[in-house]
């Protein structure tokens with residue numbers, strides 16, 4: 104497979120101004136007739152070849168301006184159709200025969216439970232017809248779809264419906280016209296038997312938009328939350344970003360077989376059912392929140408992605424980073440801002456930092472790739488969003504909004520780059536952001552080492568900050584980044600007023616206890632004067648930058664921050680740090696029994712203060728095994744078995760020490776009202792459920808309480824918490840009986856069954872590998888459905904570390920076998936599933952066997968480019 108480089112980007116020689124497509128859909132094949140209205144670009148030579156991508160297509164007809172093309176005028180290969188000797192403009196006509204019913208890759212046109220649907224991002228359109236399948240070729244589309252009227256009563260594509268008619272032989276036709284030029288990756292088609300939920304939205308300029316969600320009839324009662332989320336997103340984008348919807352109709356279609364969460368095709372968003380359908384029995388609180396944010400994310404792409412799109416796939420974060428930033432702001436506005444920040448920081452620190460330190464490490468704007476599907480990553484999405492957030496922090500809301508308006512005005516209808524985005528921000532704010540742009544090109548997580556000095560006589564406190572970004576594959580020398588470091592100083596009676604050297608003191612301002620320090624050199628000092636006492640620094644407030652911070656906090660200082668700092672992220676993080684150090688001690692001394700009194704005091708402080716219960720719940724949860732493994736591998740090698748035992752011991756100690764507290768919290772926060780997915784209830788449930796988990800730890804009465812909780816639950820959140828707790832703490836017979844009960848209740852609800860698979864895959868009691876292998880044969884599993892694969896195999900490899908890392912390598916082999924099958928069937932899912940094995944270098948014990956499994960896979964014949972890229976980079 105070939106590596107593609109950003110530095111080799113060339114604008115296309117031909118544009119396609121107008122694309123006419125005519126689909127004839129049949130059960131055993133489909134025909135795609137295309138008429139491409141091409142025009143040679145000004146920069147191209149008269150003899151330039153028109154290069155069209157095409158894969159797995161059978162050529163049935165090829166004509167230029169109505170005349171069949173002679174065979175020496177074109178060249179057809181597995182990947183391309185190249186036509187030469189063309190006039191400056193004209194119409195190229197092709198007919199392709201394709202086989203959607205046997206397309207298991209879920210890219211291009213495929214069938215999901217009989218429904219015809221498409222997934223074209225990033226390079227799937229080339230599996231539908233020959234086309235310059237690159238985002239800088241933008242065209243308007245006119246699409247005719249013919250299919251059997253009974254099997255496919257709904258025929259949909261992008262834009263507006265301009266005609267529908269019956270055809271002979273029980274067939275019918277719909278014609279769609281999309282007036283907005285778009286790249287081929289935003290093309291969509293859906294045909295099948297679906298039922299509709301409809302609503303309307305009146306835009307800020309009074310236009311009426313029809314909102315239509317299409318699902319299988321059995322799921323009609325699960326669409327209300329998505330519809331409500333959509334309407335709130337549309338209003339929010341008008342109010343916060345001034346963005347109005349631009350067509351008269353907006354569709355969301357739910358499909359069962361989908362490689363990712365959802366896809367923002369112009370006016371015809373296609374969603375994984377798991378990201379649209381919501382009901383209390385089949386969706387957790389987190390699931391409701393995820394649906395809200397994904398519906399918003401896809402909707403927001405209408406501007407950040409569709410109206411203004413990417414010039415090439417290296418610029419993917421232009422649309423994804425910006426859109427994740429937008430959806431995060433939306434979620435923060437809909438719920439709790441600090442909660443959203445804590446949860447996003449957890450994802451960054453646990454998963455993105457690991458990606459940044461692993462063999463697939465890449466910058467937010469990668470410089471090269473083999474297979475672009477491998478770059479839909481936490482780095483491009485989440486770190487990309489953090490980069491946009493830092494721009495927002497540096498510019499402030501007003502200038503940022505001006506920059507965003509300028510970006511949309513300047514580039515509407517264009518395919519542009521991350522540089523264009525930053526230029527708009529520069530032009531709107533008058534700030535020079537050239538050094539800041541290193542965030543786009545430099546991979547790796549920067550580490551800030553912070554030390555301090557207190558001059559009691561002068562009342563001067565000095566913070567010395569140095570930054571370093573570790574070497575990553577292909578990038579050994581790193582430059583200093585521009586890092587906004589939000590901070591405060593905590594004194595005995597609360598946060599102190601701050602006067603930075605060179606600044607006039609401002610005792611009047613209420614807001615002078617908080618600063619954004621701009622760290623932009625390898626080493627810097629910040630001096631604060633006029634302080635009455637030696638403070639404790641409150642650092643990286645609100646997770647103001649995606650960096651690690653190394654400051655030698657004492658436990659007393661952490662306790663002070665947990666108890667009294669103004670910033671909820673810092674309070675959460677400080678308690679996490681106290682727990683991490685307790686866990687590290689337990690790992691070093693497994694028989695240690697006493698709980699650190701300062702940790703005890705910190706937990707007490709959090710339990711007794713009135714905080715947002717959702718944030719309180721996050722504060723009281725133990726750091727995850729994955730986070731602990733990431734931290735351990737940053738400074739050495741991770742011992743997953745030691746981490747597991749230490750967490751068990753700390754959970755036990757906290758459970759015993761605070762038994763009364765847990766009971767009080769459980770009693771006061773247990774929700775007795777009927778289930779509603781509203782912030783108030785979600786927060787209360789989270790806190791009650793954390794308390795229940797501790798109550799059941801090593802305690803028979805607590806286990807019976809959990810079992811009762813399971814049976815009395817009116818929602819999936821509580822039922823799953825109870826089930827997990829019983830599986831962990833109860834005897835096997837009780838656990839099995841709940842598993843059977845869950846199956847009996849929900850066997851017909853495929854989304855609930857995914858949770859049933861995950862819970863068992865993550866269960867560390869008994870022989871997990873045998874259990875997972877048995878479940879692979881169970882009717883609730885489907886080896887071709889990405890949701891099922893993620894629910895069972897993904898959950899096992901990512902959330903059952905002690906069995907995945909079994910000493911005999913059986914966990915690695917299990918994952919390897921699944922990847923081997925998927926390599927041919929669905930390469931995108933295969934390469935994603937491989938991720939845990941690629942981290943072999945983080946583990947002392949498993950490394951050799953993990954590598955051996957990667958090596959075995961790399962010797963397989965016919966590796967897909969997706970899997971090849973991950974394997975070759977992991978073994979380099």
Ligand code: HT7
Pocket residue numbers: 222224225362363364365366367400401404423476479931
């Ligand atoms: N922009 C969408 C990306 C996507 C995708 C990418 C590769 C393979 C399958 C895919 N399905 C959707 C999703 C988003 O970020 O909004």
Ligand code: ZN
Pocket residue numbers: 400404422423426
């Ligand atoms: Zn997106």
